[in-house]
Amino acid sequence: MSWDVLLSVVPEGFGSIEELPRDFRAPPIGPHGAVEDALRRAVPAIDLADVNWGVIDGPGWSVEVNIGRADPVDSIMLHIRGGGDAALPIVFQVAGELGCRPLDMTTGELLASADSAEGWWGFQEYRDGTVREDDR
Template structure:
């Protein structure tokens, strides 16, 4: 199980998913190589085991980055298995590149949220219900 976020780029910044018009098209984030470099600049030490997959490990867990099959890349899927303290790094990644991160747990763009870690809290609560909590 993971806290899932999809990073995309649109023709302009949207405040919420509801604001995206039906005819909006995804923009290119960059070449796989440039997207890997951009991610690695914030998530230093990411291990890119292939052109489309990287894993970042920290003391609180890991994040798997999936760039997809297309080059140039139109999106990145994050599978977060780390503590909520990674939320500001994900926000930084989005804001510094004009990208938007859709948080599947909250239904919001993580970089627009007043509490970007709220999706992680929802996900971890659900996870604890499903697999049980040690607490």
Template sequence: MSWDVFVCKFSRTYTHVDQIGNDESCLPMGSRAEIQAAISALFAGAGWRDPAWGDYQGPAGSVGFNLSDDDPLNSIMLHVRASAAIVAPSMEWCLRHGWQAMGTSAGTFLEQSPVPEQGLRQWMAYRDKIPGQRQDP
């Protein structure tokens, strides 16, 4: 169980998934090697068990990185099991690369939100109600 964030690049900036027209599609973000390097630069120590899956474990918690099969890549899915401390650097990372990060549960783009960690906090509150679920930092 994780808070899932879809990262991609569009032809323009959106604030909500409902704004995306049927003629829009994700643009190339970079080669697999470039994307893995960008992930590893932000999430130092990220490991790659195979070309399409990376894992990071740090003080704020863990993030799994699922890369699309395309090369160049057109999307990344982040599977976040971490505290809100992970959100700000992740948003800075997206902005630096011209990418957008959408919280899949709400359909909002995090870097356009006044409270980008709100979706993570809502997910954590939900997770904490489920018996036996691990409590991340």
């Protein structure tokens, strides 16, 4: 079970996916090689042994970085697992380096900062309430 955040090039001035025009098509993030380089700049410890599916590990959390095979890369999905707030700065670090905005797939909101991640806190609460202690 993960909290999913989509990274995409979305212009400023929009706060949620519902505010985007129906015909909105985000421009590509960039060529696959340039995206890999940007990810390594943002998080030097990223494991990109599989250049289509990276992993960032931290204390008590992990982020799977689904880049895909498309070239150019249109979007990136982050699958965040674990707890606490330490993973949130990584989301914004990666998004900033790529020139993207993070979209919380739970709430449909474009995240402005780590302080606006209600979906992350809601995800943890939901997960902790539905996953039995012996299933973790």
